[in-house]
Amino acid sequence: MSEYAVEMKGITKVFNDVKANDNIDFRIKKGSIHGLLGENGAGKTTLMNILYGLYQQEEGEIWVNGKKEDISSPIKAISLGIGMVHQHFMLARPLSVVENVMLGKKSRRGILLDTQETAKELSELSEKYNMGIDPLSKIWQLSVGEQQRVEILYTIYMGADILILDEPTAVLTPQETETFFDTLRQMREDGKSIILITHKLEEIISIVDEVTVLRDGKFIGHRTLDASVTKDDLSRMMVGRDVLFHFPPVEKEPGGVKLKINNICANNDKGVEALKSFSIDIHEGEVLGLAGVDGNGQKELCEVLTGLRRSESGEIIIDGEDCTNRTPAFYIKKKVSFIPEDRHAQGLALNWSLKRNLIFKRLDEPPFSKYGLLSNKAINENWEREKEAYQIKAINGEEEARALSGGNQQKIILAREISSDPQILIANQPTRGLDVGASEYVRNRILDARNSGTAVLLVSADLEEILQISDRIAVIYGGRLMGILPRGADMMEIGKLMMGGSVDREVLA
Numbered sequence: 197m198s199e200y201a202v203e204m205k206g207i208t209k210v211f212n213d214v215k216a217n218d219n220i221d222f223r224i225k226k227g228s229i230h231g232l233l234g235e236n237g238a239g240k241t242t243l244m245n246i247l248y249g250l251y252q253q254e255e256g257e258i259w260v261n262g263k264k265e266d267i268s269s270p271i272k273a274i275s276l277g278i279g280m281v282h283q284h285f286m287l288a289r290p291l292s293v294v295e296n297v298m299l300g301k302k303s304r305r306g307i308l309l310d311t312q313e314t315a316k317e318l319s320e321l322s323e324k325y326n327m328g329i330d331p332l333s334k335i336w337q338l339s340v341g342e343q344q345r346v347e348i349l350y351t352i353y354m355g356a357d358i359l360i361l362d363e364p365t366a367v368l369t370p371q372e373t374e375t376f377f378d379t380l381r382q383m384r385e386d387g388k389s390i391i392l393i394t395h396k397l398e399e400i401i402s403i404v405d406e407v408t409v410l411r412d413g414k415f416i417g418h419r420t421l422d423a424s425v426t427k428d429d430l431s432r433m434m435v436g437r438d439v440l441f442h443f444p445p446v447e448k449e450p451g452g453v454k455l456k457i458n459n460i461c462a463n464n465d466k467g468v469e470a471l472k473s474f475s476i477d478i479h480e481g482e483v484l485g486l487a488g489v490d491g492n493g494q495k496e497l498c499e500v501l502t503g504l505r506r507s508e509s510g511e512i513i514i515d516g517e518d519c520t521n522r523t524p525a526f527y528i529k530k531k532v533s534f535i536p537e538d539r540h541a542q543g544l545a546l547n548w549s550l551k552r553n554l555i556f557k558r559l560d561e562p563p564f565s566k567y568g569l570l571s572n573k574a575i576n577e578n579w580e581r582e583k584e585a586y587q588i589k590a591i592n593g594e595e596e597a598r599a600l601s602g603g604n605q606q607k608i609i610l611a612r613e614i615s616s617d618p619q620i621l622i623a624n625q626p627t628r629g630l631d632v633g634a635s636e637y638v639r640n641r642i643l644d645a646r647n648s649g650t651a652v653l654l655v656s657a658d659l660e661e662i663l664q665i666s667d668r669i670a671v672i673y674g675g676r677l678m679g680i681l682p683r684g685a686d687m688m689e690i691g692k693l694m695m696g697g698s699v700d701r702e703v704l705a
Contacts, residue, residue: 198262201226201358201389202247202278207256209242216242217253218413224358224406226261229380229390231400231421233434234410235633240393243410244360247391248280249273260358279356281347281364287335294318294331297350321353325379340489341372345379352383359383360391365399369489370659370691377403395632397427398660409433431632450667451480454651455501455620460510462496470496472675473510478620483642483652485666487659487690493675494655495537498624501653502534503527504542514620528557533618535609537625537655539602543609546598550590551579553597554612582611587637603634610638614645621645624655639665659687 200223209217217239224230234240245251247258249267258265260276267273273280287296294315315331322329327345335343344364351359365373380390380403392404400407401421407430409416417433419425455478464470470493478484488494499505501512503524511520514530527534536542544553555564555575563574579593586607590600597605606626613621623642627635643665646652656662662669669685671678671693678693692698 198259199225200259201261202391203257203259204243204247205257205259207243207246207253207258209239209246209251209253215413217246219255220410220413220415222408222415224389224391226389227384227387228405229384229392229403231404231407232391232393232410233397233400233407233430234416235434238410238434239413240410241362244280244362244391244393247273248278248360274354274356277355277357278360279351279354279358280360280362281344281351282362285343285347287343287346289336290334292332292334293329293338293346293349296335296346297331297353318349318353322349325349325352325382326375327379339372340491341368341376344368344376348379352388357387358389358391360393362393363395364392365394365396366657369694370687371695373399395635396660397430397632400430401425401427434632450482451649453477454480454515455653456513457497457501458511458513460497460500460512461508462493462500462505463508464496469508470675471500471507474672474675474677475510476670476677476680478651478653480651481646481649482667483646483654483665485662485669486653486655486672487662487669488657488672488694490657492672494624494672496675497672498534498536498622498653498655501527501620501622502532531617531619533613533616533621535606535613535621535623535626537628539605539609544597544605547596549594550588550597550600550608551575551593553608554578554582557612557616582615585615586611586641603630603637606630606634606638610641614641617648618645618650621650621652622655623652625657626654627656627658627661635661659690662690663687 202224204220204222207217207220207222208215220239220243222243232240232244242251246253247267249269249272252268258267260278265276267276288299294311297318298311298314318329318331327349329342329345329349335346338346348359365376368376383390394400404421407419407421409430411434457474457476459473459475460471461469461473462471474493474497476484486494496505500507503522503526506521511518513519519526519530540546545556548556555578558564559570564571564578582588583590583593588607588611589604597608600608621642626642627638630638639661642652642654654662654666663684667683669681669683669690671690673694673696678696681689
């Protein structure tokens with residue numbers, strides 16, 4: 197019998213004449229946790245989609261438990277004991293846990309549902325792995341962490357011994373992450389083989405047994421994880437250079453209050469209250485990090501502060517002036533810049549050229565426009581300047597924004613929003629979906645703005661990012677401010693506040 201649960205040999209996958217996977221070898225030992233690392237576009241997800249049967253390789257072989265297999269579909273993969281939990285959950289929210297499981301399973305009672313028996317089996321499996329899932333709970337009643345455990349519970353219930361987990365901790369608090377890792381360790385002890393795709397190097401080091409690194413579609417290396425392996429070692433393999441993880445604090449003290457938010461209440465798109473008497477001050481020349489699990493009012497706060505959403509009550513004060521419920525154009529004139537969480541929906545005009553995307557907030561202003569006519573000379577000069585300053589990888593700026601990678605799209609937004617010398621910068625999830633190298637670049641540009649005197653609100657679900665570059669750390673839960681902690685606060689303290697709890701020391705509120 198082979199010691200490997202999976203062996204992928206010489207895997208090549210081509211899309212539009214581009215090799216997404218180029219002769220890659222990958223293998224995972226039975227009863228182990230294996231990390232799969234690489235920048236965006238390195239080929240990680242493509243490789244795992246081939247293993248799960250969503251894609252088929254042009255070249256190469258796949259061996260499962262010592263036997264060569266042709267994995268032509270996910271149904272075939274599931275029959276081989278391979279399950280995949282995607283980054284975005286695939287659950288029917290109105291249904292219960294047991295109903296979601298039964299959607300993909302033939303009833304043992306013919307035309308009658310076997311709800312009670314399935315629920316009993318799920319309860320036993322949940323108890324075995326300390327998941328704490330009630331099979332009769334509706335999905336919409338569960339927290340994000342619980343929904344993720346449902347996905348894993350479903351995958352195991354369907355017979356998976358080989359689990360592929362894609363960015364599984366992206367939306368979890370530190371406490372939920374620890375609970376999740378305990379579950380994975382228990383599964384490993386039970387003989388299951390787990391492939392973990394994540395950008396979070398600290399998590400890789402804390403839980404995986406071995407790691408495989410891909411870069412530009414090629415196999416770069418394989419490491420057995422022990423105490424000698426550091427984040428710097430892994431990031432160097434991923435990016436091909438040293439990456440900065442520790443950013444020095446600014447030497448000068450922040451200035452006066454630039455943005456004052458007083459008792460803001462606002463509804464979400466469904467008309468339900470999302471912000472509840474939220475108040476906070478942001479000073480000139482500081483980064484105020486706002487930590488919280490997605491969906492606790494962060495999106496609504498950013499939109500209220502940029503004129504994209506009306507508040508129901510409260511006030512927004514900029515430099516002593518009441519600026520509540522003004523238009524987006526008003527906030528642009530007040531030099532409020534915005535890096536939105538969804539760069540496609542709000543950050544870019546995808547069908548416009550890169551040159552036009554860089555100036556679309558200033559199309560009617562000199563030097564780009566005079567007497568209603570655009571100045572191609574000024575637009576081209578601006579493109580050359582920003583391309584060099586922000587290291588944008590493009591040919592001539594005439595390309596449509598949709599043609600760029602995620603990292604380069606984010607650089608276009610950064611160049612537009614930061615180069616306009618903003619007084620206030622609202623950055624919502626500025627590194628979401630970016631690899632470690634691109635994330636480092638984005639954080640440095642935000643710090644440059646801070647050091648130039650800009651008041652920065654950094655909204656991020658990535659606690660490592662919050663801790664790296666924030667001068668103060670605020671926490672939001674259920675639309676309320678839970679407290680403010682100083683730079684360098686303990687991650688577990690922040691996690692408690694993110695879950696609606698309290699901490700042992702006094703916090704500012």
